Amino acid sequence: MSMDWKHGYAFTNGIRVHYVEAGTGPLVLLCHGWPESWFSWRHQIAPLAAAGFRVVAMDQRGYGETDAPLAIDAYHALNLAGDLVGLVHALGEEEAILVGHDWGSMVVQYAALLRPDVFKKIALLSVPYLPRNKLRPAVRFEVATQDHHFYQHYFQEPGKAEREFELDIRRSLLGVLYSASGDAQFDEAHRRISFARFAKGTRLIDNLAIPATLPDWLPAEDLDYLTGRFELSGFRGGINWYRNLDRNWELTPFLDGAKLRQPTVFIAGELDGVLKMTKDEYANLAANVPNLVGNHLIPRGGHFIQQEKPEAVTELLLSFLNKR
Template sequence: MNTSFEHRYAYTNGIRMHYVEYGEGPLVLLCHGWPESWYSWRHQIEAIAAAGYRVVAPDQRGYADTEAPLETASYDIANLTGDLVGLVNALGETQAILVGHDWGSIVAATAALLRPDMFRALALLSVPYLPRGRIRPAVHLQTSAVDKHFYQEYFQQPGRVERELEEDIRRSLLGIYYTAGGESRRHPEHRHQGFIGFDKNARFVDSLAYPDTLPAWLPAADLDVFAAQFAKSGFRGTVDWYRNLDRNWALTPFLDGARILQPTLFVAGEVDGVIHMTAKAYERLESNVPRLTKKVLIPEAGHWIQQERPDEVNTLLLEFLRDPAVQRDSA
């Protein structure tokens, strides 16, 4: 990790947000997913900055060194997108290019829809643009959890999964990272395990697989960083994002049929379980995002795409940033 990264704080949308900054030039915001932090972008920050950009990677609401409000409703999509708008303003900028992974992709896509004047281009990793459905998410959660627990349904009960995860934070994170990563999908036994759907009599943490040795992309020192961050923040605020799925739907009826009109890149791992979960959205990306510049599945890579395959992701991001459409729209 580059020790010259600047660690700073900004007041945005009523919270104190920690972020890491590096480089000079047009602003690029890197938005992480669950359960991660700014550190999940450690391989991208310097590469993007070297291409002539001011790179800012925040700990989003509830994570690491950013404040974690107590009210579950404060983690709704209005606040999550508002945090990014406020951060851009606090940085003294008027525009930014957004790069989001997992939940960060969902927030980035919504921010692009709501503030196209500010967010002029975006790259989405792992989670494709998910247009607002006509049926509220709670119905899908119930139907997805008839025979097995669906992890998003399991997360709805306050306190339950947090207690499990916090029994042994480092082990929990290792299990999540490994189970959703590409290595587990190639393991003869672990490939049959997963937490997207798991036995009704099991806990979430019981559904996780654990490697005999750490994946090459996750050395012990990096796992220790994530573990220390979650030891500080806990998981409550981070899981509250999932507890706002219905609220997010209720808050955004005006987004029915909305398409993302900015230049957009999509990248995911070929064996990422999210791609199977969101297959329809992935198939319809070209129509829902008419200025999609590229749609890439990286072979044998899993969910943590920018960490598992940093060189390939960096090449794709830099190519996207050099795209004439992105250059023009972000000028």
Template sequence: MSASFAHRYAYANGIRMHYVEHGEGPLVLLCHGWPESWYSWRHQIEAIAAAGFRVVAPDQRGYGDTEVPLDTASYDILNLTGDLVGLVHALGEKRAILAGHDWGSIVAATSALLRPDMFRALALLSVPYLPRSRVRPAAYFQTHTLEKHFYQDYFQPPGRVERELEEDIRQSLLGIYYTAGGESRRHPEHRRKGFIGFEKNQRFVDSLAYPDTLPGWLSAADLDTFAAQFAKSGFRGSIDWYRNLDRNWALTPFLDGARIQQPTLFVAGEQDGVIHMMAKAYEQLQDQVPRLTKKVLLPEAGHWIQQERPEEVNALLLEFLRDPAVREAR
């Protein structure tokens, strides 16, 4: 990772956002997921910048060195989209290419739907485009949590999961990263663990697997960096994204049936639990994204795809950015 990354701040959509910037050229915004930060893109920033792009990776609302508003409702999808629009304006740009991982993929997809004039191409990692469902999330939670906890429902009560995670931030992050990564899925015992669904008599942190040694893609210094960021921000803001799932559904009836029209790349790990949880969205991705350029599952990789497989992800992103349709859009 280059020491020349510039750390800067901008006022966007009413909050102070921290971002890392590198390179010159057409703007590429890299949007992280949960529980991560700009640092989850550390392997991509220099590679994309070297290909002739201005790369900006923000800490999104509630994360890292970006503001953590107190109002839970301020983390709804319209504000998260507004943050990206405001950041593009603060950077003095008129358009950008978006790449998003996990929650960042959801925000990137919504931003592309709402501002196709600004966001002209996008790469989605781990989470495929999720068309607005006919059933609100609260109803889904009621019918799918009768026998086990579902993590998104478990996150709803204010303060509960934050207290668990903040008992030992570094250990909590290690458990989340390892449990959702490819290594744990190949372990004979740890593969039985998982936090998407877990026993009613367990806490969220009890559902996690912990490795004897760090996975190859995550160094002690990497884990320390993430832990320091969450020690500063806490987990409350990032969990509030989940507490707006029902509100997001209520705010967006106008997105019923909406399809993404921009050139789009999708990449995920074959062992990513999200792909199994959202199998229908993955299978129907070509129908919902007519200009899908490529749909890739990397063998044996888990959820943290751009960190687990940086060289392969970088190659796919650069191929996408050089695609004639994307070059024309930018």
């Protein structure tokens, strides 16, 4: 980690938000997904700052050193988007470019739809723009879980998944990160293991692929640091984001048919399982994002693309950020 990075705290939207900052210039706000932290952007912060941007990577609500409210409904999409708006203003800025990965991509989408005056340019990693579905998530869960568990449905019972993950935090993080990576797809045994969809009667943590040696993109010191973040926060806050999927749907009927109109780039690993889960949305990406300026699938990359293929992601982000 660079000694030039500044750790800061902002009080906004009723919580204290921790962030890491480097550089000066137009504000670029980096928003991580599950189960991650600001640290998932460790490879992008310095190059983006060196290119003339004020780069802020935040611990989102429920993660790391950012507050983790107890109430499940504290994690609905309007609060999460409000955290981004509040952080921009707490930093003394009027607008920002948003970059989001996984759940961070989804929050970026809400924030961009609700505050186009603040967020005028966005980058989505892994999760394409997801227009509001006609069916509430609970109905879709019923269909998806007839024969197998689906991880998002498995997360709905308060306390269940977090207890499993916290039995061995380091193993849990390694298992999730590796299982969803491109590397796992090149191992004959590991590619058949999935925590996204798994047999009933088994636990989610029983369905994690654990490599014999750490992948090159996740050295021991990086995994240890991330483990320390979850030893601090636990898993409950991050999983509570999933427990608001139905609530998010109920809160946003006014977004039916909404298109994402900011200049937008999409970046994902070609082996990212999310592309299968969102195949219809990905197929309709250009129609639903009229100002899509780039759609990039990185060879051999999986879900955690900014960690697995950092140079490629950084290059694509810099190209997008420097477009006028």
